Amino acid sequence: xxxxxxxxxxxxxxxxxxxxxxxxxxxxxxxxxxxxxxxxxxxxxxxxxxxxxxxxxxxxxxxxxxxxxxxxxxxxxxxxxxxxxxxxxxxxxxxxxxxxxxxxxxxxxxxxxxxxxxxxxxxxxxxxxxxxxxxxxxxxxxxxxxxxxxxxxxxxxxxxxxxxxxxxxxxxxxxxxxxxxxxxxxxxxxxxxxxxxxxxxxxxxxxxxxxxxxxxxxxxxxxxxxxxxxxxxxxxxxxxxxxxxxxxxxxxxxxxxxxxxxxxxxxxxxxxxxxxxxxxxxxxxxxxxxxxxxxxxxxxxxxxxxxxxxxxxxxxxxxxxxxxxxxxxxxxxxxxxxxxxxxxxxxxxxxxxxxxxxxxxxxxxxxxxxxxxxxxxxxxxxxxxxxxxxxxxxxxxxxxxxxxxxxxxxxxxxxxxxxxxxxxxxxxxxxxxxxxxxxxx
Ligand SMILES: Cc1ncc(COP(=O)(O)O)c(C=O)c1O
Numbered sequence: 001x002x003x004x005x006x007x008x009x010x011x012x013x014x015x016x017x018x019x020x021x022x023x024x025x026x027x028x029x030x031x032x033x034x035x036x037x038x039x040x041x042x043x044x045x046x047x048x049x050x051x052x053x054x055x056x057x058x059x060x061x062x063x064x065x066x067x068x069x070x071x072x073x074x075x076x077x078x079x080x081x082x083x084x085x086x087x088x089x090x091x092x093x094x095x096x097x098x099x100x101x102x103x104x105x106x107x108x109x110x111x112x113x114x115x116x117x118x119x120x121x122x123x124x125x126x127x128x129x130x131x132x133x134x135x136x137x138x139x140x141x142x143x144x145x146x147x148x149x150x151x152x153x154x155x156x157x158x159x160x161x162x163x164x165x166x167x168x169x170x171x172x173x174x175x176x177x178x179x180x181x182x183x184x185x186x187x188x189x190x191x192x193x194x195x196x197x198x199x200x201x202x203x204x205x206x207x208x209x210x211x212x213x214x215x216x217x218x219x220x221x222x223x224x225x226x227x228x229x230x231x232x233x234x235x236x237x238x239x240x241x242x243x244x245x246x247x248x249x250x251x252x253x254x255x256x257x258x259x260x261x262x263x264x265x266x267x268x269x270x271x272x273x274x275x276x277x278x279x280x281x282x283x284x285x286x287x288x289x290x291x292x293x294x295x296x297x298x299x300x301x302x303x304x305x306x307x308x309x310x311x312x313x314x315x316x317x318x319x320x321x322x323x324x325x326x327x328x329x330x331x332x333x334x335x336x337x338x339x340x341x342x343x344x345x346x347x348x349x350x351x352x353x354x355x356x357x358x359x360x361x362x363x364x365x366x367x368x369x370x371x372x373x374x375x376x377x378x379x380x381x382x383x384x385x386x387x388x389x390x391x392x393x394x395x396x397x398x399x400x401x402x403x404x405x406x407x408x409x410x411x412x413x414x415x416x417x418x419x420x421x422x423x424x425x426x427x428x429x430x431x432x433x434x435x436x437x438x439x440x441x
Pocket of ligand 1: 119120121122123125148149150151220224225253254255256282283
């Protein structure tokens with residue numbers, strides 16, 4: 001870990017920041033690490049804390065810094081835009097706004113064409129529910145267990161992790177089917193002999209928990225917070241057919257899986273050969289500038305005509321849209337989906353090598369630069385090991401590596417570097433993880 005003698009202009013210490021955090025911020029802020037880590041600045045795949053310690057950021061600000069920290073093109077273009085015009089609101093058309101919508105329509109699958117930009121994944125999913133209900137005239141929305149969809153009442157209800165829900169905030173009209181969690185299959189079956197039995201549960205859930213017609217189903221192509229749960233290839237094709245048979249539309253939540261993250265395709269749902277009627281995106285779209293988007297096929301967006309006005313004060317603002325345009329340009333040039341697949345394969349091979357000698361790794365899963373390790377006490381019982389994950393976190397931090405975690409049992413390590421990460425950085429991260437895992441053998 002490299003240390004710089006002083007961080008310019010900083011008069012705070014870890015403990016002074018934490019004391020203000022405790023005094024002035026809601027205690028419900030979830031913080032990583034026993035001694036939380038106030039960050040000061042970043043460059044490329046690295047960040048520095050306020051004491052000057054350097055870390056290789058292999059969580060990428062929760063899959064958000066797609067092209068790395070402090071990218072000179074993002075800095076240059078957004079700085080120029082800030083000097084020119086920061087805000088205009090959606091009451092006035094803006095060139096960045098329409099250009100970004102055009103660009104996203106050109107890389108999303110099928111007939112997805114009309115965008116509504118907001119500020120977060122939560123808002124994007126809220127709009128998706130509204131659009132699905134408006135278009136179909138139906139109310140019930142299906143979702144998957146172990147999913148995570150955001151922080152508002154409706155998206156907390158879509159979320160199917162007790163730890164992330166809030167009783168007082170549950171809204172009607174959202175039902176959950178069994179998710180394709182092969183490692184812990186509730187039917188104790190194995191793919192492919194299971195015949196993807198879990199997909200049929202979507203139909204059972206529609207028949208038993210709704211009035212038999214639905215507005216749609218919101219799904220993450222790979223469940224993110226759920227612990228990178230990756231479905232069998234046939235799963236989403238079967239689910240999409242069921243959803244449409246019951247009058248609904250498919251809503252792909254690409255907040256984590258979008259913009260090439262899963263490798264080879266721009267969006268995760270394309271891995272499964274499904275063309276959704278609605279897609280939501282946020283996180284990595286603008287490299288850290290607040291931004292969400294709900295893109296739909298034309299007739300879904302048009303169904304909202306005459307159904308009441310809505311504005312989004314900060315949505316599609318000139319600076320965030322400039323950041324998103326710059327991010328996409330950099331990705332196309334330096335980290336297109338094919339390059340992400342290659343770096344992802346290198347990361348995956350490194351993790352599988354570690355798993356060969358580490359009995360606490362129950363499964364390595366994910367796609368592209370979205371790789372997870374499910375940590376267990378032993379491979380036979382598959383007993384989740386959240387305490388071991390806590391220790392792995394402290395040890396990787398000591399070695400200067402930042403990673404993420406998730407899963408229903410808090411026992412899945414999530415590894416998601418910036419999409420522009422280099423092969424050398426991937427190898428460095430794998431070597432550091434190898435050292436840490438060796439200590440647990
Ligand atoms: C799949 C998914 N959808 C939606 C959200 C909510 O996004 P935001 O935190 O930007 O509101 C998240 C956040 O982690 C997410 O992972």
